[in-house]
Amino acid sequence: MKKFYEMVRDERLDFIKNAVGLSEEEKASLGAPLAFESADRMVENAVGIMSVPLGIATNFVINGVERLVPMAIEEPSVIAAASKAAKIARAKGGFTAKADRSLMIGQVQVVSVKNVAGARRKVLAKKKEILAIANAKSKSVAAIGLGAREVRDASRNRMGRMLVVELTIDAKDAMGANAVNTMCEAIAPKIAEITGGEVVLKILSNYATKRMVRCKAVFDKGELGGSKIVKRILYAYALAHSDVYRAVTHNKGVMNGIDAVALATGQDFRAIEAGAHAYAARDGTYRSLTRWWRTKEGDLAGEIELPLAVGIVGGVANVNPTAKVALKIMSVKSAQELAMAMAAAGLAQNLAAIRALSAEGIQAGHMRLHARKFGK
Template sequence: MANSSIPKFHQKSREERIKKVASFSGLSKEDIAILKNGGISFKEANNMVENAIGTISLPLGIATNFRINGKDYLIPMAIEEPSVIAAASKAAKIAKKQGGFTMKADESHSIGQIQVVDVKVKSAMSNVIRSEKEILKLANSKSKTLSKMGKGAKQVTCKKVNSDSGPMLVVELLIDVGDAMGANVTNTMCEGVAPLIEKLTGGRVVLRILSNYSTKRLVRGTAIFDKKELGGQETVNNIILAYQFATNDPYRAVTHNKGIMNGIIAVANATGQDTRAIEAAAHAYASRTGKYSSLTEWKKDKAGNLIGKIELPMSVGIVGGIVNIHPMIKVCTKILRIKSAKELVCIMGAAGLAQNLSAIRALASEGIQKGHMKLHARNIAASAGVTPDKMNEVTRQMIKEGNVSVHRAKEILKEL
C-alpha cells in the first residue's frame, strides 16, 4: 500500500519531492513536465474570463501523512499563506497513529430553486406536488447523461417565503449530479421546468437558479489525536477551552473557521473547485442555529485523547468546468488518485479538520506566530535581495532578534 509518510520531505529538493510524488501517484513524464512548467497560457486564460490581461500563480505544495478511510493520500494544496501545508501535515501525522481520519459524504445532491410570485401559495403548492412526476420527467429530459447514469432530478418540494412584496412560492428540485459540482445542469433544469411551473401555479416565475447552500451534500468526519503526541493533557484541555471559546463568541468563531477553510480552500484551489460557493455554504452552515459558531467539535475520550469532529456542506466536482481544461488541475487530481467527487470532498473535510487542530494547538500552547514567523522572515529576506545561500543565516538572525524587516535583513546581509 502506498505510504503518505515521507521522512524529511520538507528538506528535499524540488526534484526529489516531485520524484516522490510521481512515484506515489503514478505520474507520467508529461504530468511531471506540467508540474515543473505549471499554470496556463494567456490564450487559455483569455478563453476563460473576459478582458484578460494575464494570470496569477499560487505556490503549490504537498501535504503528507494523510490517511483517510484507510487509504493514504498526498494532498496538493495551493495557498499563499505560510505554515498551512506544514501544519496540516503535522496534524495528519498525529492522527495517523490512531488510524487517520474517518470521513463520510452524502450523495452529490444539488438544490435548484424556482421563485414564483403573484400566486396563491397554498393551492399552487398542491398543484406542483401532484405534478411531481411530470416536472421530474421534464427536468431529466434536459440532461441525457445524468438520466443514463440513473442520476438526475429526484424530488420536487415546495416552500412558502414571506417578503415585503407578499408571499412567494419556491419550488425546489433535488438533483443527483454525480461527480460534477452541478451548477450548470441544475440551472438548466430549473430554466427548463419554469414554463411548466408557471402553468401549474398560475403565477409568474422570476428566478431559476441553484442554491449554493448545499445542505444535501454534507461531509462529516472524525479523528483521534493522542494526548502525548499533542504535548500532554494540559494541551488537550487548552484546545478544548479554545474550541469552547469559538462556540460561544462569533468574533473568535470567524477566525476559528477561517483556519478550517485554510485547509479546505487550499485543496479546492489545487483541484479547481468553486471556492466562493464552498465558503458561502460553510459560513451559512456555521450560522444555522441563529448564532455563528464553530464548524468543528473537540472533546476528550476516556483515555484523555483528543477527538475532533467536522461537519459542513460542500459542493465539489471532478468532471466538468475548469477541471477538464486546466493542465495543472488535472495533474493535482491525478496526485490524489481519486475516483469520485465524494472521495474528494472527504479529503477536503479531513484537510480542514487537520488544519483546525494545528491552528488551535499552536494558539493554546506556544502561540501561532512562532511557525508563521519562520516563513515570514524568509519572505522578507527574499524581498530584501538575500540570496538562497545566505537565506538561513539572515532569517535566523532576524528571528533571534525579534526584528523581522526588510531594513534589518539588508543590514545583516551587509555584515556577512
C-alpha cells in the same frame, strides 16, 4: 529516505510521479503556468495569469488510504501545519470520513401567486411531468425529487408571499452547477403555467445540505504536548462555539485547509465558503464548524461536518491541466472521496491552528515561515 519537506523540487516531483503514476507530461504541468489562451476562455477581458503556490500536504490517512493532498495557497505555515496534524492523527488510525450522495438543490422562485397553498398542491400533483422536463436536458445528472414551499418576505421591501419550487438533482461526480441551472430554467415555463404566477429566479442553491461530509480523528495527548495542552485546546474550542468574534477566525483556519485543496483541484471555493458559513450559523448563532472533546484515554478527539459540493469531472479541471493533475495526485475516484479529503484537510488545519494558539502562540511557527517567505 528524506522527508518530503527535506527534498528539493525535482526530488518531490519524482516522488509524486512514482507514488501516483504521473506521466512526464503531467509532471511537467505542475511547473507550467496556465496558458493565456486557456485563461482567456475562462474569464472575460483577460490580461494575464495570477499564480498561487502549489504544495503537497503529507501524512494523510483517510479511511485507511494514504493520500497526498495538493494545496494551493499563498499563506505560509498552512501546508506544514496540516501535515504535522495529519501525522499526529495517523498514529491513532488517521481520519475517518463519510460523504452523502451528490444531491444538489435547484430553486425556481414564483411571485404574484394569488393562492400560494393551492399553487403548491398543483405543482406537486404535476411532479412526474416536471421531473421529465428537467431530465430531458441532461444525460449525465438526474433530477430525482421535487418540493415546493411558501416563503414569506422578511426584507424591508415587503414584496409579499412567494412560492419556491425545489428540484433535488443527483450530480454524481460533478459539482453540478451548470446542469442544475439548466434544469431550473427548463421547468420554469411549466411552473409559471401551473401556478399562474411569475417566475423570477431559476438557479441552484450553494447551501448543499443534502451533500454533507463528516470527518473525525483522534490526536494523541502526548504528541500534542500533554494533558494541559488538551485542556487549553478545549478552552479554545469553547470560545469558538460561544463567541462569534472567535468563531470567525476559528473557521477561517478550517477554510485555510479546505479552500487550499479546493483551489488546487479546480473547485468553486467561493460557493464552498458561502455554504460552510451558512451552516456554521444554522442554529441562529455563528459557531465553530468543528467540535472537540476529550476521550476516556485523555486524548483529543475532533470532528467536522459541513455541506461540500465538489466535483472531479467538468468545470475548471477540463481547462486547467494542473487542477487535473492535482486530482490524480490525490487518487480520488469520486466526488465523495474528494469531499472527504477536503474535510480531513480542514480538520487537520483547525487542530494545528488551535494547538499552536493554545501552546506557544500562533506567531512562533507562523512568523518564522513568514520571514522565510520574504527572505528575512
